Amino acid sequence: MSKVIIQNVGKVFERSASPVPALENVNLSIENNEFITLVGASGCGKSTLLRILAGLEYRTSGEVFCDGRNISAPGADRAMVFQHYSLYPWLTVMENIKFSRRLKVNRENLTSSDVEAASGRADALLNLIGLNKVRDAYPNQLSGGMQQRVAIARALMGRPEILLMDEPFGALDSQTREVMHDLILHIHRIEKTTIVFVTHDVEEAVYLGQRVVLMQPRPGCIHSIFPVPLPARRSQDMKHSEPFRALRAEILARIRESTGITTDLDMLEQLNLQSADV
């Protein structure tokens, strides 16, 4: 059975006088240990869908099953990595990684060997993200890329079934992003976590994902799902390969289509029309 089953999920924001449909009729199955990327123009509901999976946002229709259980609230089985500002600045790198150990959910029926294993796991994660040297530093002493690595390690500490990532590298410079891409692929291989990764960057989506889920706006729904025709083990040089470039171009074209802008010429024309209105 699939790890995650999303059935006819819809979401209507009712904050304003006229309700805004953010998601409509979303259906998606995610397999165990799969790396799924969600991509689409802004307003397509990709972050909303991820937050519904996390239990941070409630859905107004449909069902979400994780390991067969119906999801309605946040839980330690679905850890999330945010774009930024989620680390605890009063805790050191190591204390941040171990934060979840202080929660009751991880303290019930605890044996001394569990405690030992947890401490070993924290060290292993620190090694995995390559931040051994700064284990006692505070987050604001670290670069943005290092902070995100700590956030990933902290999310992995409780061995979540699913790792949800909401544009985690969106605020990083492009060189750091490439390093982070290979790091998260490495982590996916080693930890065997199921990963759902939201991004607006098509190149990132194709490079990381085993399947790329393209969403479209107004109302947010799934446009199409692309299996990525690349070897499971990715490397940076594949970005220049023909299948990579073809898929990237295809997805970019579909995004332009879904936002109503098919070519750059059309966009210029629209801009001209708008300026004529002024």
Next chain:
Amino acid sequence: MTDTFSHPARPGIWRIAGQLSRTQYWLFAFLGLFLPFAAWAMLSASGWVDPMFLPGPWNVLTRLLTWLLEDDLAGDALISTYRVAAGFALSAALALPLGLLIGAFRPVEALLEPLTDFIRYMPAVAFIPLVMLWLGIGESAKISIIFIGTFFQMVLMVADNVRLVPLAQIEAALTMGATRFEMIRLVLAQSARPAILDTLRITMGWAWTYLVVAELVAANSGLGYAILKAQRYLKTDTIFGGIILIGLIGLVIDQGFRWLHRRLYPWAHTRG
């Protein structure tokens, strides 16, 4: 472009959001304190102003000395500090948990915040007759006035401090499985600590402001009382001495809070 090899000029200290070295900072701080003092000394030395209205620095200093040696200045300062400390502690003891609850839970916010806002605008001075009626003229009456003057402001500021905890910090804990109580104890309270200490520092200033008001309530000791009594006999040197002393105590306490802030929360100061 003749001076290609000269060092680029340091940006000036008057640039908006510019930098000041430590020495420069203290130089300006000293100037800020010294200039008004010098102006005061010159004005009173010039003889333009009747010393009855404006006693010179020297008169004030000698008055402070005789007050200390003959009229129990230490006792006055001590009892005033005690009243401020008691009123402030009582405020903080109630405002911290209440502010935390208002900041954490929307229903509590809706229940208490408009009410607090309403009471906050009532002048604390106007409560004096009521407080005297209810509590008499003992210490508890003075402490109550200081409490009324600071508590309602403090609650709202603490609630704001808690509300400003970044949502990502809260949501991260939720997806790690934190319970509501753990969220308050391990995230909200922790994250808001530096801002709350700043709130305490600022409200401490207000507590001292209400001291003089509180000592209107039939006191027979304290700095505020001494100032009020001096007014009756036109002893302006005592008034000046008392005011300056309260200012100095405030400055010391404020610096103490700042020192504590740097000491307790170094992570809120270093910038990466």
